[in-house]
Amino acid sequence: MELSPEHLKQLRSFVEACKLNPNLLYMPNLEFFRRWIEEMGGKIPAKTEEAPKAPPKETPPPAEAEEPKQEAASEENVSEESEESEIELDNSGVVEDDEDFDQKFGDETLEITDEMIELANDKRNEALDAMANGDYEKAIELLTIAIQNNPTSANQYAKRASVFIKMLKPNAAIRDCEKAILLNPDSAQPYKWRGKAQGLLGKWEQAYQDLSTACKLDYDDDAYKMLQDVTPNAKKIQEHRRKYELKREMKEMKQRKERIRKAREEYEKAKGQSGSSGTGASTGGGFGMPGGFPGFPGAGGPGSGPGGIDISQLLSDPDICSALQDPEIAAAFQDVSSNPANIGKYQNNPKVQKVINKLAAKFGAPNPPQGGSF
DSSP: OOHHHHHHHHHHHHHHHHHHHHGGGOOOOHHHHHHHHHHTOOOOOOOOOOOOOOOOOOOHHHHHHHHHHHHHHHHHHHHHHHSSSOOOOTTTTOOOOOOOOOOOOOTTTOOOOOOHHHHHHHHHHHHHHHHHHHHHHHHHHHHHHHHHTTTOOOHHHHHHHHHHHTTTTTHHHHHHHHHHHHHHHTOOOHHHHHHHHHHHOOOHHHHHHHHHHHHHHHHHHHHHHHHHHHHHHHHHHHHHHHHHHHHHHHHHHHHHHHHHHHHHHHHHHHHHHHHHHHSSSOOOGGSSSSSSOOOSSSSOOOTTTTOOOOOOHHTOOOHHHHHHHHHHHHHHHHHHOOOGGGGGGGTTTTHHHHHHHHHHHHHHHHOOSSSSSS
16 A cells, blocks of 8 residues: 555654654544554653642743743753663773784685595584593694685584684684685674674673574574573663653654744744834734735734734644754844844745745645745
8 A cells, every 4th residue: 555645744743743752642533543553563661740830920920931941951961861871880890892813714716626525524523522521722733724624514614613713712703604604604603703792792682692593503402502691681771761762752852842832932033123113013914925924024923913823833834844944044034033124135046935825824824925025
């Protein structure tokens, strides 16, 4: 099923509304949508309760008006400090990087004979005996001979990686595993030992991913035990990231709301100044629509201004809010708000004209003429 442009536009507006007010997701008729988000692995923010409205005060002192700003600044500082705090992880068993071991690899361009494969298998068996006796250096030497005689065998590299793990040389093990994955990406053993090596280096998310892949390709109890060991730290990191991604989104939302609040204040200030100076605030008509437009003298607003346009309804439109965040459009609106005669400067500006047409369509007014004055 294909979505029409109109459906996509409505969906985009719905998503923007949910970003501004996540409580919308808790509407009873959206239960199916919440369930779908959770089934897809998404996390729905907890529902926030609206604070009870305080009774209106006739003459609030100036100090009270400053309190919300001080609270907001305090909350922002706490948020930044929290984000910088470290996660408490269990790093027991983590080792230092090993960059001093330069293992030898095989030449894949060699023409491999049956005799070479037989020799490689013999050396591998000898290496297994050496590993059983705890002689890991000897096992590495024997597996290196096996690799050089059968350089296209992913299993030989994976086996040597397992020995490097026992020697606590995770970086050397990772190099062998990456070589093995290139030779055979469907083999579970390279992912298993690379996951173990990532855990030794404290790279918990990478370890979780590799060990999960190993268990999916070919489950074994040893790999699953390794996966259980790294999962708590990996989950903490993932949850920490999701938490602060949400905090950053909320911070951006607050900043966007603050910009809208300031725009409203500027609008009210400009409307008051234009009304007192007789610049046509009572006649409106800017942009070819009743009551002008927010940021321009003559715009209607919550205070039953001319034209009857509700400023909150206007600023709730995601397309208009997005347009007003464009510095060029904002500057144009500020220019005209200070002097309505300047509107003629923008009649050939397609970006400003697009917003004008949007407003005219939204409030049922005729579009301004494309030539001459607005």
